[in-house]
Amino acid sequence: SAIMMDAAKFKCKGAWTAGARVLGAPLKSLPWTACACGLVGGVVLGEVGPPADLPVGYASQAFQQGLGDGGVGPPSPSELWTRLQLSALKFDPSEPRPRALGSFGSWWPAVRLLLADTGALLGCRRAQCSGTQDFHDNGTSNATQDADSCCWSIIGRLASELRPWEDFMGSDTSPLLAATVQVAWLADAEVLVCEEFEVEDTGEITCECAANFDHLQDSASQLLELLMDIVLAGDPMNLQKTFAQLIPSDGFQVVYSCALQGLGTRRYLAMDRGDIELPAEAAERLAKSSGVALPLGELLGTAAAADTEGMRVSA
Numbered sequence: 359s360a361i362m363m364d365a366a367k368f369k370c371k372g373a374w375t376a377g378a379r380v381l382g383a384p385l386k387s388l389p390w391t392a393c394a395c396g397l398v399g400g401v402v403l404g405e406v407g408p409p410a411d412l413p414v415g416y417a418s419q420a421f422q423q424g425l426g427d428g429g430v431g432p433p434s435p436s437e438l439w440t441r442l443q444l445s446a447l448k449f450d451p452s453e454p455r456p457r458a459l460g461s462f463g464s465w466w467p468a469v470r471l472l473l474a475d476t477g478a479l480l481g482c483r484r485a486q487c488s489g490t491q492d493f494h495d496n497g498t499s500n501a502t503q504d505a506d507s508c509c510w511s512i513i514g515r516l517a518s519e520l521r522p523w524e525d526f527m528g529s530d531t532s533p534l535l536a537a538t539v540q541v542a543w544l545a546d547a548e549v550l551v552c553e554e555f556e557v558e559d560t561g562e563i564t565c566e567c568a569a570n571f572d573h574l575q576d577s578a579s580q581l582l583e584l585l586m587d588i589v590l591a592g593d594p595m596n597l598q599k600t601f602a603q604l605i606p607s608d609g610f611q612v613v614y615s616c617a618l619q620g621l622g623t624r625r626y627l628a629m630d631r632g633d634i635e636l637p638a639e640a641a642e643r644l645a646k647s648s649g650v651a652l653p654l655g656e657l658l659g660t661a662a663a664a665d666t667e668g669m670r671v672s673a
Contacts, residue, residue, distance in 0.1 A: 377517030380620030399478030414592030415447035447592035482508035565616035
């Protein structure tokens with residue numbers, strides 16, 4: 359719809375651009391064509407991805423023993439499967455085969471988002487809709503620059519979903535879980551690299567981040583293959599094992615810290631404020647506005663916040 363398109367354009371110029379720049383994007387602003395291309399890729403992959411009623415698991419006789427610590431797995435496990443010591447759902451062939459949604463439960467939306475975003479990253483390299491402009495100065499399309507812009511739009515969107523660890527406690531927020539796993543995977547593969555250092559004059563801790571998209575194709579392909587293996591295996595513990603393996607890595611911890619530091623503290627949970635009312639200062643500003651709409655940044659006292667640019671609130 360037109361409203362959803364306007365919201366996406368707003369986020370493209372605001373939160374997604376901010377997320378991309380924090381992680382090293384050499385762009386002043388993400389072009390809308392790149393954001394649209396990334397979104398279209400995610401939607402398409404979401405539609406053609408594994409359905410909720412996909413049969414999962416392996417019949418008892420299809421298993422081989424001795425993988426990992428006494429675990430079980432498919433007859434021909436991949437290298438990643440063996441290294442992560444994953445296992446598969448085992449079912450009695452005389453009973454109905456389990457389905458994906460029933461097996462993964464609340465993890466299923468996160469799985470779908472992971473598959474969609476991974477496929478969209480791969481699609482950026484082949485997409486024709488990701489141009490920073492229709493034609494560049496020399497009259498030709500710069501395919502590499504266009505593909506990079508598309509990738510940055512997806513990475514910026516993922517970065518904008520990251521939140522402090524407190525929001526993970528008791529949270530069932532699928533975009534948060536999916537974005538964290540995706541960014542952690544890219545950081546572990548050194549597609550995203552950040553370095554923290556101290557400014558001598560001020561003692562302030564700052565970051566320098568960069569991306570190596572030369573590794574992106576292989577990294578995303580491996581994640582896509584692993585995710586499909588996990589889906590077909592039908593055991594949600596595999597996602598938790600993958601999450602637990604990726605999160606402690608030094609590469610991700612630095613990238614995560616730099617993303618939160620660069621974007622500022624943002625929270626999912628309204629209950630952290632204790633209520634859903636405006637802060638006292640904001641309520642006072644709104645009362646003094648005499649019904650005139652205020653920019654959201656001015657209302658909340660954060661005029662420089664990229665997420666609030668252009669938004670107005672009236673009493």
